[in-house]
Amino acid sequence: MSQLLFVFLVILNFQCAENSGDGSTLEVVHDSTDVVMEVTEVVHVNTEIPQGLRRLLVAYPEFLDSADGNNLYWKDGTVMVYDDGYDKTHEEKLNNPDLEDMMSQEYIPGVDWDSPPPEDFEPGRIRFEPFFKKMYGASSDQVNENLVSLKWIPGICGTTVKVNTVNGVAEKLNKISEELSQLPAEFHKYLARTGGTFNWRNIAGTNRLSTHAFGTAIDINTEYSDYWKWNNSTQYRNKIPIEIVVIFEKYGFIWGGKWFHYDTMHFEYRPELLNQAEEE
Numbered sequence: 001m002s003q004l005l006f007v008f009l010v011i012l013n014f015q016c017a018e019n020s021g022d023g024s025t026l027e028v029v030h031d032s033t034d035v036v037m038e039v040t041e042v043v044h045v046n047t048e049i050p051q052g053l054r055r056l057l058v059a060y061p062e063f064l065d066s067a068d069g070n071n072l073y074w075k076d077g078t079v080m081v082y083d084d085g086y087d088k089t090h091e092e093k094l095n096n097p098d099l100e101d102m103m104s105q106e107y108i109p110g111v112d113w114d115s116p117p118p119e120d121f122e123p124g125r126i127r128f129e130p131f132f133k134k135m136y137g138a139s140s141d142q143v144n145e146n147l148v149s150l151k152w153i154p155g156i157c158g159t160t161v162k163v164n165t166v167n168g169v170a171e172k173l174n175k176i177s178e179e180l181s182q183l184p185a186e187f188h189k190y191l192a193r194t195g196g197t198f199n200w201r202n203i204a205g206t207n208r209l210s211t212h213a214f215g216t217a218i219d220i221n222t223e224y225s226d227y228w229k230w231n232n233s234t235q236y237r238n239k240i241p242i243e244i245v246v247i248f249e250k251y252g253f254i255w256g257g258k259w260f261h262y263d264t265m266h267f268e269y270r271p272e273l274l275n276q277a278e279e280e
């Protein structure tokens with residue numbers, strides 16, 4: 001009586017996109033004994049590193065080591081799963097995201113973006129919290145240890161704010177501050193006050209931490225800002241000039257004014273959403 005052996009042998013080849021060939025490899029091993037080996041099914045495993053993981057690697061080289069088809073490897077040995085495999089509504093992605101959800105919407109830098117944002121289109125608003133806690137601090141005290149004081153746009157605003165030094169965030173905000181100070185007088189009113197930076201708190205009405213909790217976000221003048229919650233409406237509104245936005249984006253900060261649930265005073269450091277040109 002002949003025996004059938006079902007072989008599902010998939011060789012995972014962890015390789016970068018630049019040199020990837022045909023993805024997975026199937027290898028059939030012929031045995032020298034009388035066992036008949038029959039391959040009845042080819043399990044295709046896509047081992048190419050997803051674009052979102054590649055963007056994370058490029059954005060946070062100090063912390064991240066490598067990735068494969070569905071895992072992110074940190075330099076300290078931590079492994080994070082990229083895609084948890086669950087189908088989610090937009091609200092579920094906000095409340096219970098994985099890294100894949102976080103990277104699932106494409107932020108469009110510059111002046112040529114889709115305005116007003118389509119329903120629930122808000123790249124950057126989905127955040128996988130453990131990812132940021134590991135880098136910037138997992139509690140108010142831990143974040144505090146990483147904060148420095150920065151004089152924000154001296155001559156126009158001049159308020160001293162607390163910002164995170166991790167990933168060079170404070171340095172980048174300092175450069176943004178310098179560039180904003182060069183803008184013509186007509187822009188000064190949007191920058192004359194700041195709505196604040198570090199504040200260990202949840203986003204109003206949610207259980208999700210605000211990026212202000214990490215000291216990696218700044219709000220500009222609230223007087224000229226629109227926030228969907230204050231307006232009690234997702235009907236898009238904005239008064240902030242794009243000239244200000246592009247300066248922030250140049251240094252890895254995304255703008256809440258490009259979100260369906262808009263928050264036009266809000267900028268946060270999210271280089272993984274702004275490095276398309278570097279990795280493609």
Ligand SMILES: [Zn+2]
Binds near residue numbers: 212219265267
């Ligand atoms: Zn904010």
